[in-house]
Amino acid sequence: MEQIIFYILSLIMVVFAIASVTSRKILRAVVYLLFVLIGIAGFYFLIDYNYLAAIQLTVYAGGIIVLFIFSVLLIHHIESKLEVPSLGRRLLVGFGSLVGASVTLFTIWSHPFNVAENSTKATEVADIGRGFLSYGEGGFILPFEVISILLLAAMIGAIIVAKGTRLTQKN
Amino acid sequence: MNIPLSITKNIHDWLFEVMSAPVATVVEKVLIAVAFLGFFALAGLLLVYMERRIAAFFQLRLGPNRVGPQGIFQTIADALKLVSKELTGTVKADQFLYKLAPYFLIVASLMALSVLPFSKELHAFDINIGVFFLIAISSIGVIGILIGGWSSNNKYALIGAMRSGLQTVSYELSVGLSILTIVVLAGSLQISEIIEAQRNGWFIIQGHIPAVIAFMIFMIAGTAETNRAPFDLVEAESELGAGFHTEYSGMNFAYFFLAEFINMFIIAAIGTILFFGGYLSPFGITESIPLLGVFWFMIKVLGLVFLMMWFRWTFPRLRVDQLLTLEWKYLLPINLFNIVLMAIIVWLGLTINF
Numbered sequence: 377m378e379q380i381i382f383y384i385l386s387l388i389m390v391v392f393a394i395a396s397v398t399s400r401k402i403l404r405a406v407v408y409l410l411f412v413l414i415g416i417a418g419f420y421f422l423i424d425y426n427y428l429a430a431i432q433l434t435v436y437a438g439g440i441i442v443l444f445i446f447s448v449l450l451i452h453h454i455e456s457k458l459e460v461p462s463l464g465r466r467l468l469v470g471f472g473s474l475v476g477a478s479v480t481l482f483t484i485w486s487h488p489f490n491v492a493e494n495s496t497k498a499t500e501v502a503d504i505g506r507g508f509l510s511y512g513e514g515g516f517i518l519p520f521e522v523i524s525i526l527l528l529a530a531m532i533g534a535i536i537v538a539k540g541t542r543l544t545q546k547n
Numbered sequence: 548m549n550i551p552l553s554i555t556k557n558i559h560d561w562l563f564e565v566m567s568a569p570v571a572t573v574v575e576k577v578l579i580a581v582a583f584l585g586f587f588a589l590a591g592l593l594l595v596y597m598e599r600r601i602a603a604f605f606q607l608r609l610g611p612n613r614v615g616p617q618g619i620f621q622t623i624a625d626a627l628k629l630v631s632k633e634l635t636g637t638v639k640a641d642q643f644l645y646k647l648a649p650y651f652l653i654v655a656s657l658m659a660l661s662v663l664p665f666s667k668e669l670h671a672f673d674i675n676i677g678v679f680f681l682i683a684i685s686s687i688g689v690i691g692i693l694i695g696g697w698s699s700n701n702k703y704a705l706i707g708a709m710r711s712g713l714q715t716v717s718y719e720l721s722v723g724l725s726i727l728t729i730v731v732l733a734g735s736l737q738i739s740e741i742i743e744a745q746r747n748g749w750f751i752i753q754g755h756i757p758a759v760i761a762f763m764i765f766m767i768a769g770t771a772e773t774n775r776a777p778f779d780l781v782e783a784e785s786e787l788g789a790g791f792h793t794e795y796s797g798m799n800f801a802y803f804f805l806a807e808f809i810n811m812f813i814i815a816a817i818g819t820i821l822f823f824g825g826y827l828s829p830f831g832i833t834e835s836i837p838l839l840g841v842f843w844f845m846i847k848v849l850g851l852v853f854l855m856m857w858f859r860w861t862f863p864r865l866r867v868d869q870l871l872t873l874e875w876k877y878l879l880p881i882n883l884f885n886i887v888l889m890a891i892i893v894w895l896g897l898t899i900n901f
Contacts (some may be wrong), residue, residue: 401641433686434686437683437690440556445690445693446693446709446712454639455639500733501679501736546827
């Protein structure tokens with residue numbers, strides 16, 4: 377049963393990934409990308425990793441795709457199509473992708489994967505939370521706090537960029 | 548007296564008796580899906596009828612009263628009309644996305660419905676991230692609105708969709724944070740655990756001051772997230788048409804409309820789960836009959852739905868800048884402060900327990 381779902385999901389993801397790259401209408405490409413991302417969330421659900429699946433849905437499907445759609449809505453007219461790049465560029469990109477794919481595939485094939493023990497226990501959110509805030513062995517408090525500061529800096533930066541010269545003027 | 552009326556368990560056992568295990572699993576899942584689809588349509592019809600009657604009540608009108616006793620078949624007549632209507636669309640629309648958009652909303656609402664507990668056993672999908680799953684799903688519905696507006700190839704639809712999407716995205720934050728306030732109190736994200744933790748008093752009483760603040764913020768933000776009045780500036784008739792109101796017709800329009808009503812139901816249901824003890828009866832008066840949980844759950848949810856309809860006819864509509872000011876300058880800071888307050892109260896053990 378799980379295998380069948382796995383193959384269905386993989387098929388959906390491969391088909392939509394190809395469709396996303398080849399589509400010449402930009403919003404369609406974004407929607408196909410959304411399906412791929414939802415497929416990844418489906419994988420996480422399949423391996424009982426509910427937390428990561430929900431994160432995948434909020435951050436990628438709900439956040440990044442909505443951001444993409446907003447920018448497409450603002451800058452792109454519905455009837456305009458993406459132009460087809462020149463032959464040389466297509467060949468170059470194709471070659472680059474081929475190299476990337478072969479490196480990835482070579483790594484996957486040469487690495488001996490151990491079959492994970494079939495753990496039926498799903499990871500609880502509480503455990504993840506404790507992991508984030510523990511400063512003992514295997515705790516993630518430092519990266520957690522560093523990321524918090526990074527996000528804060530990004531937020532302040534975004535406000536400054538958006539406000540521009542109005543920050544110094546008195547209004 | 549304890550009456551063991553476990554319908555779901557009996558059906559489950561019966562299914563596994565008559566069929567082999569894999570077939571029974573599939574059949575069971577299909578049955579659940581069909582039940583939810585049926586509920587989706589029925590609840591939509593009921594809510595539309597309720598909205599009309601309550602609107603009429605507030606405006607001292609009669610409302611629908613011709614089709615059937617008290618006009619209860621009015622919404623069925625409306626639905627039949629919508630089904631029989633021709634599906635028109637613009638030639639220059641992006642046909643694929645134009646047809647796809649309503650389904651985003653419907654799938655998002657259905658997935659959110661699936662985690663709601665109607666009673667202790669009538670709970671289809673009880674994952675340990677429960678409430679977080681609801682937040683994650685609610686962010687997908689926006690995509691349907693945005694795509695619907697864009698693919699209509701109409702500038703009014705586009706602007707309407709942008710406004711609607713903007714509003715949903717910003718108020719999602721307040722909904723999420725007010726939910727988090729209660730999660731601090733409950734100590735779990737799993738919906739069944741959140742409800743069981745309220746056996747010693749509903750969270751609105753247990754968490755007293757911060758819980759009441761969180762409830763008020765939740766209702767305001769929830770009303771805004773479902774694009775209802777007084778935050779329904781996307782469909783302000785005097786100004787512009789909302790994203791999907793402009794070009795969609797017939798059943799495609801009905802899908803959007805139905806999804807909006809179901810979203811209202813979902814917001815009310817989340818409010819019930821978090822603040823009013825979900826399916827628990829007040830003071831445990833019917834604890835011996837678990838099946839009555841459905842009754843209590845629906846009573847509470849419909850009460851909150853009534854509150855949202857009450858808002859609609861009480862407050863004047865906001866302007867878009869007032870809407871964003873309310874969210875970013877008032878609700879968000881109050882919410883962040885409120886979470887800290889709730890954390891302090893839980894930490895010092897100042898909650899009220901019976």
